[in-house]
Amino acid sequence: MNHISPTIWQFLVKWLTNFALFPPEASKIAPQMDALLFFMVLVSLIGLTIVVLLIVSFSILYNKKRHPVAVQVEGSTLLEATWTIIPLGLFLVMFVWGALIYFRVYTPPANSMNIYVVGKQWMWKAEHPGGQHEINALHVPTGRAVQLTLISQDVFHSFSVPAFRVKREAIPGRYTTVWFEATVPGTYHLFCTQYCGTNHSQMTGDIVVMTPEDFRKWLASSTSGASLAQNGERLFASLSCAACHNTRPDARGPNLSGVYGAKLPLASGGTVIADDAYLREAILNPSQHVTQGYAPIMPTYQGQISEEGVIALLEYIKNLDSDYRVQQTLNTTDMLPGSEGKAPAAEKAPASKGTVKP
Amino acid sequence: MSTNAIISLPDQSTARIPKDNFITRENGLLSWLLTGDHKRIAILYLISITFFFFIGGALAGLIRLELLTPQTDLMATDTYNKVFTMHGIIMIFFFLVPSVPATLGNFFIPMMIGAKDLALPKINLLSWYLYMAGGILAVYTMASGGVDTGWTFTTPLSTHYVNTNVLTTGLAVFVAGFSSILTGLNFIVTIHKMRAPGMTWFRLPLFIWAHYAASILMVLATPVVAIAIVLVALERTFGIGVFDPIKGGDPLLFQHLFWFYSHPAVYIMILPGMGVISEVISTFSRKRIFGYTAVAFSSVAIAVFGFFVWAHHMFIMGISNYAVLVFSLLTMLVAVPSAIKIFNWTFTLYKGSITFETPMIYAFGFLGLFTIGGMTGVFLGASGTDIHLTETYFIVAHFHFVMVGGMLMAFLSGIHFWWPKITGRMYPEKISQFAAVVTFIGFNLTFFPQFILGVLGMPRRYASYPPEFQVLNVFSTAGATILGVGYLLPVLYLIWSLKYGAIAGNNPWQATGLEWQTQSPPLTENFAVMPIMDHEAYDYEWLEQQQQAHKESEATHAG
């Protein structure tokens, strides 16, 4: 509808928002979602009107006073086919339209800026790549695709931002992703919408949408010193990952530089794309997919690293990948104030011995 | 009574309730508790179901009271969580699933097909006892601290994180599930094997078709939730790991198993209600249902397709995107038979001779509300919009529209419709019409604002909420109060009518079903002479001839 007449759309949205019947549209996907929603409401209203009109008019025309003797009608194949096929057609339109939106919401564009979100009873913890932590809040810039990588430490939670028309379950034990591109600066509700126990209704927060400049300022003012990747590097050293993952020719484990996003051959045959979910599995359940050419000797780190730790390691491993670093540089680092100290760790010389040089 | 009512009551001065009927045949509590008579068991069910409905309703009242203000001031959050959990569990498993089938179905399936009883009377009684055992266990659970998992028992919350009475609640649901299985099994067997001579499949009233379809769902789907509950119990007690992500289990597997039952269960809940609506609309418009076969087959289609769509409850829960596509498409398909039914019922009115007794008013309410509820179900079934609407009050509104606006209306419609047959006495028409209108208004006031709340993003299962949502919540609470009154009224006047209601006679509505061709209340063996079905269902012309003949024979007797 917004494609057909922007003026009418604007008017409709403003009007409805002011009457508090309708949440603000603050993301790029929101108008698309609303267009479908309006279409559905419209169809339902028409359908309902038809049904109600028929009932009322039949009730008037054929009530007992007016029409004392019923005329038996068996049915009508034509009519019945009509009201089978028309709703079916409409439902199918809704299905296709809905599916298009579904895939749009859950397929992040290639170079979106990634923020990790960890849900736990009963708070949201967001981790920006620059090392900024937030609790029950999330700051994002306008005009930039933001991808959230979600995980839960305990039970199912659901990260919901009604103003963005976006929602995704945070699941224990695996990553899920969702993305959005905020359009209107402001503060919006963040809800946990999956029932998660006693304080489910308190697991709320604020989504703060800022202009890119404000966001840059915010990033600078709330950095905690080390970036995620630097934390990861520290963990990589302290968990002695580097004992196996290094560039020495007799290294027992594969070189991890450039592994992120690569297609890895598996010992069991087949290949797998090393995305976030895969890397996480590789650390926690290494024998699940063993890379070709290596013995399944990597110990599991299940129970030894917190979800935040895994995230830091991932961010570190990602940064070993030059392509990814370029992307991140494009996406996040340019947000940081010009100081070199805040650049991702891998750009600097390796800090600890044995760390892979990209 | 309005002049255009079709009621033709027997002459009040001479009318008497037949001395020998299923109520008077035997006396004493034991004769009820040990009965094999489907009609008595139906009444046992009716009483117990009403009891549980009011418990559930009182809990709903607490929910609405708490939500009157944005803060959590009436109760602590975990109390609130327990309240809505018990509300959901009691309403679903102890009220709505058995509501129409176990009362009206139990009472009228044998009568409509011309049988003396259900095929397995003892099993029928057993199923009531199981139901009661489950129900008492649920109430005991509530009294001893309750449970706060939500009625969906989502793992790993229910298995590892809450420390409330998950086990006893699970057992209660498990036992109630078996009661439901036995009821369904009994119905299927009865409908297959006990039909009177001449009662072919396509002469069956649509009430029977609907129950047949619902029974298939009960028999095939319920065991899966039983095993899911067993797994939850074992996970909780022994930590077997099948649902525990830490041990490598998949918590979503539980939801697959749970919804494999609970989606078909929503059709267990609505199909019998649809059966009632078919009977009522036909009777009060004095017409055969428009497109009998289409309505009959759409029941079966709903039952069959109902098995294919369960994962639409898990669209954002982490199932694969391709599975989302498939399940979303199938959900669209399952919605079609319901639409067919709505239009067929509407067109049954066409060229009818319509009167507006209470059952009909409830049925009209059903048509409108179920259309809204069903269409909003389609909103949720389209995967894209589900992202925004899921887990919000939109869902709460959706399912209350179909369950309360749909099934509960149908239940009340059916209770009023068959009240004269069950008790031999009429309910008071005026006040009950009033109550029906009150429920309709109260219902819309309660649940319509919740659609808007849902679109605004208010999450469900929240004890507190942002203040801007308050206005709509106040509407909703106000509506619930009216709704409560609307539900209290029938209880009062129906009890009143047991003693003071007008005597109904055999067939006050001039309906065609076999159940109306015998005395009310019926004999223990239902029919004095085994009926032979020699006409189609809803054959009002046959009925007229029958009555003509009856009058003539009376005239000759008198002469």
Added chain:
Amino acid sequence: MPDNPVTSQGASGAAKHAGSADNADILHAGHPPYLRHHFNSTEQQADTANFAMWLFLLTEVMFFGGLFTAYLIYRNWYYPAFVAGSHQLNVVWGTTNTFVLILSSFTMAMGVWCAETRRRKGLVLCLTLTFILGLCFLGIKTIEYREKIEMHHVPGFHYSLQSFLDPASNPEVFKEYHDQPLALDMARHTEIYFSLYFLMTGMHALHMIIGIGILAFMIFRARSGAYTAGHVTFVENFGLYWHFVDIVWIYLFALLYLISRHQ
């Protein structure tokens, strides 16, 4: 479908119903005492009971169906763990038990035949044999369970990963299969295998126990000729139940015991 229902009325309820209008021919002799009042003929009654039993078995299929679904999913996820877990089961006992159960199914089928052809002694014999075979099955199952308990393979009760991290620690199994040690994370998943093992065989055993209880009752009644006078529904239906339990075991045996035995 009921045929000629109008001609006959129930007899058992007749005394109570005296005075009602349907007692047209209650005095008509020849109705067997087991014909319940709401049926028109023994045939209808038998048909009904048979159909009801089949429907009950449907619910059983779906009940076990949930477990099989879980099994299939985890087997595909954690195949090495399932192989290692399976190797810890004793195929000899498993095979013996399969034979025992198939035999018992056979004796049960023969029992039904004896009942149908009114051979009282044969029936008692067959039922007794079935009973004994059923007990045998449970006995062997107990031995197996005991082994698992000794090896700490019962999930939730001090579950031990030793046999999987260090297969040589269990020389008997090791010399047969030479299992490679599993990585710790995969070894942990054997717990899921054993959970499913105990769940599925436990559910099955529970059905056996119930069946054996009913068998005992049936033997008792069969001796006085209860099932050899024409009314065989109960025996037939029990037979269906027993065969169903047998079928479940056939699958359990293939799925739980025989994973990749060739390694």
Added chain:
Amino acid sequence: MSEPNEHAHHIVGPGVYVAILFALLIGTALTVWASFIDLGPWNPIIALAIATSKATLVVLFFMGVKYSSKLTKLTVFAGIFTFMILISLTLADYISRAWGSW
């Protein structure tokens, strides 16, 4: 109505039962044997195929479905069908999940 069992249904004789018994025993031996030889991906398929044929024999003969009414056959079919829905649609989800181990 005197001999309900004689026209109610076909009685399967002991001969058939003995034959089935042997078929089942052989089937059992066969699966055990097959599981000890390496057939690659065919191992589980063969095991399930044999189990299914055994189950079919039991259903058809011991349980007498071969000689039963259409209704019974339909009932058996309905059970298998629903079971298949449960398994296939659930597995479809697991197979197509990106993170799955397939």
